[in-house]
Amino acid sequence: MSIVTHHRWEEAPGARDADRASPRGWAAEAITIDLRGGGRMLARRKGWLLAPLALCTLASLAGAMLVKPRFASTVQLLADPRELQVVRPDATLRVQAAELTSNDAETALGVLRSASILGKVVAREGLDRDPEFIGAKPPSEPALAALTALEKRVAVKRAEKSFVVDVSVWTLGAEKSARIANAISAVYLQEEAAGKVEAAKRAGQALASRIGELSVRVQEAERAVAEYRSRNELVGANGSLVAEQQIAEISKQLVTARARTADARARFDQVQQLRRQPLAMGDLPDAAGSPVITQLRARYADASRIDADLATRLGPRHPDVIAAAAQVKDVRRQLDGELARLARSAEADYERARSAEESLGRTLDRLKAVSNDNGEAMVRLRELERQAEASRAIYATFLQRAKEISEQQGIDTSNSRVISPAIPAQAPTGLSRSMILAGGLMGGLVLGLALVLTREITDGTLYGKAQFATASGLPVLGVLEQERRRSRSRPALRAHVSEHPASSFAAVAYRILDLTGPRQSRMAARTVVFLSVEPTFQRTQIAFNLAVAAARDEGRVLFVDADQANGFTRLLSERPDQGLADVLSRRCSLDRAVVVDEATEIGILAAGEGGIGRPSADLLAAALMAPARGFDRVIIDGPCPGLDPAALSVAASCDDVILVVAAGATRRENLQDALELLGPVRAKVRGLVVA
Structure with missing residues (x-):
């Protein structure tokens, strides 16, 4: 759709001459919004649009008729690589590293699509006899054909960061799809359990073979310890050597003996001191604290008191005093005898304690010497014992693990299971016939539009206003x-x-009229020539309308036909006898050749007979332009620059050049060639008119 705001002007009050002296003031510029350009482009290239659209529509229609509805069913599995530990009491699941569990989960996807699983499904469900999987004509190897077809129909995917696996199968039947999907999950779980049992059997057999070797190794290690101990007389008890135990025991006894010796020596010294210095009754040491000594000391004290008392009262010569003194001496003699006996007993105890101490010391020294001699042997013995202990630990571990595996072989330790079994689909999946047909229509339309745009871009023909402006x-x-x-x-x-004052011809004519302006001098008319890249009637039409507009606004106008083949002369109902060719050949003057149109009052100069050839600028100036100075404006319907050699001469003798191009007919290279031919007068070219 083309919307044109036509040229409008405001005339100042006054005479027409004053209006001619200055250009019009425009109230609004011409604004063209081309909303129908896309439609015109599609109309021009409708063959390029309709052909792919028809082909794609037919192809999608054929595909929609051939396609069969597909039904897909999905079963959800928990493919947990962690195993249940039912034998060991420490855990219920064997925890693995995150990287390992992720890799194991990805491995489960490959196992589900493996030929071993799908092959068992083919045999279990009888797909090698199903025409949907082997075709109407049975092949030589139906099982392989069915397996290949099933592999194409199975899709396995895993949810991110989880062990949940979706297994989808599509067939032409809803029940069949669900049955095959459940069969795949069942076969997978059976194969996984069987694989774990088989792995446990192999591990048990390997452990059993190793247990015999480890048992022999333990026996050899223990035998080596026993032989080395016997050879080096390293007899032990309770985990240590006898010599070491004896050293520890003798050391304890020696400490006790030394304490007894010191005690006996102290008692002996106390008795000896008591014999040398008679003590009072209260100063009696513990060593002389026997009952006999105590009794004798008490009698001695009584006798001494009686003797002193009698001596004081009776005198030293009294018989009672003498008898009391004798009794004191007797008690003293008995006391000295008892002390002597105690001294001999304390000395004997001391000697025995000292002898026992010396004996234990000698025994300890001897045992230490023996222990030092066995030091190197003990180092080697401990090394042999450590080796024997390590062999025993490995043997015990293998033996325990073998028993666990033996018990675990009959138990399913897999943690994988079916979360959600497959159920028959209620509706077919994939593309329906209507979607296929719609996709074909859209694809054909997009392809057709792409071809139209490609053709429009690669085609050198110009159509729009912007294209002409860019190219020229x-x-x-x-x-x-x-x-x-x-x-x-x-x-x-x-x-x-x-x-039609509101037509595009009127708008363009008045725009050119204002662009070129009135005559600058009364000695010369304002001359405008219309040239076209290729012959077109629109060039003559716009030139004629410019002449009519100039005649209405400016006065006398001369309309000249300079195109012998395609000018306006051929459109006249009555052709004049003389024309431009006669004027340029000097066969007649301009006044005689010009006729006046009564309706428009425009002077008409036809082409004449014989053509104008290639006149020089001087000839045109002398024969046409100079005699035409009585007109206000001369408008020439000129030829095509690429077809008529007179075009450049005519353009050179004019003030303004308007180039008319035809939308959909003028090619880019032709327009550029015409502009190149007009190179010497390029400054006079005011613009293009698109017809």
């Missing part, structure tokens, strides 16, 4: 509407400026 580097003065006429009717010049 000149402003586009306007776009002319296509005139509707019968295909066989003869084109006719129409004064759209007066008949």
Whole structure:
């Protein structure tokens, strides 16, 4: 859709001459919004659009008729690589590293799609006899064909960061899809359990073979310890050697003997001191604290008291005093005798304690010497004992593990199970026939549009205003509407400026009129030539409408036909006898050749007979431009620069050049060639008019 804001102008009050002296003031510029360009492009390239659209539609229709509905069913499995530990009491699941469990979970995906699992499913479900999997004609190896078809229909995926695995199967039947999916999960669980049992059997057999070797190794290690101990007389008890035990015992006895010796020596010294210094009754030491000594000391004290008392009262010579003194001496003699006996007994005890101490010391020294002699042997013995202990520990571990594996062989330790069994699908999956047909239509439309755009880009033909402006580097003065006429009717010049003032012809004509301006001097008319890249009636039509507009606004206008083959002369109902060719050949003057159109009051100079050839600029100036100075404006319907050699001469003798191009007919290279031919007068080219 093309919306044009037509050129409007505001005339200042006053005479027309004053209006001619200065250009019009525009109230609004011409604004063209091309909303129908895309539609016109599709109309031009409809073959490129409809052909792929039809082909894709037919292909999608055929595909929709051939496609069969598919039903998919999914079973969810928990493929947990961690095993249940039912024998060991320390844990219920064997915990593995995160990397290992992730890799094991990924391995489960490959196992589910493996040929061993799917092959058993084929045999179990009889797919090698199903025409859907082997085809209408049975192959030579139906099992292999069914396996290949099943591999293409099975999809296995794992949820991120989990052990949940989805196994999907599609077939042409909903019940069949669910049955095969459940069969895959059942076969997988059976194979996994059987694999673990088989692995346990192999491990048990390997451990059993190693247990015999380890038992022999333990016996040899223990035998080596016993032989070395016997050879080096390293007899032990309770985990240590007898010599070491004796040293410890003798050391304890020696400490006790030394204490007894010291005690006996102290008692002996106390008795000897008591014999040398008679003591009072209260100073009696513990060593002389026997009952006899105590009794004798008490009698001695009584006798001494009686003797002293009698001596004081009776005198020293009294018989009682003498008898008391004799009794004191007798008690003293008995006391000295008892002390002597105690001294001999204490001395004997001391000698015995000292002898026992010396005997224990000698025994300890001897045992220490023996222990020092056995030091090197003990180092080697301990090494042999450590080796024997390590062999016993390994043997015990292998023996315990072998028993655990033996008990575990009959127990299913797998933690994998079915979370959600597959159920028959209620509706087919995949693309329906309507979706296929819609996809074909969309694909054909997209392909057709792509081809149209590609053709539009690669085609050198120009269509739009922007394309012409880009290719030429000149402003586009306007776009002319296509005139509707019968295909066989003869084109006719129409004064759209007066008949249809709101038409594009009127807008373009007035824009060119204002762009070129009025004559600058009364000695020369303002000359405008219209050239076209290829012959087109629209060039003549816009030139004629410019002449009509100039005649209405400026005064006298001369309309000249410089195109012998395609100018306006061929459209005249009555051709004049003389024309431009006669004027340039000096066969007649300009005044005689010009005729006046009564309706528009425009001077008409036809092409004439014989053509104008390639006139020089001087000839045109002398024969045409100079005599035409009585006109306010000269408008020339010129030829095509690439077809007529006179185009450049005519353009050089004019003030303004307007180049008319045809949308959908003018090619980029032709436009550029025409501009190149007009190179010497390129500065006079005011712009393009798109017809």
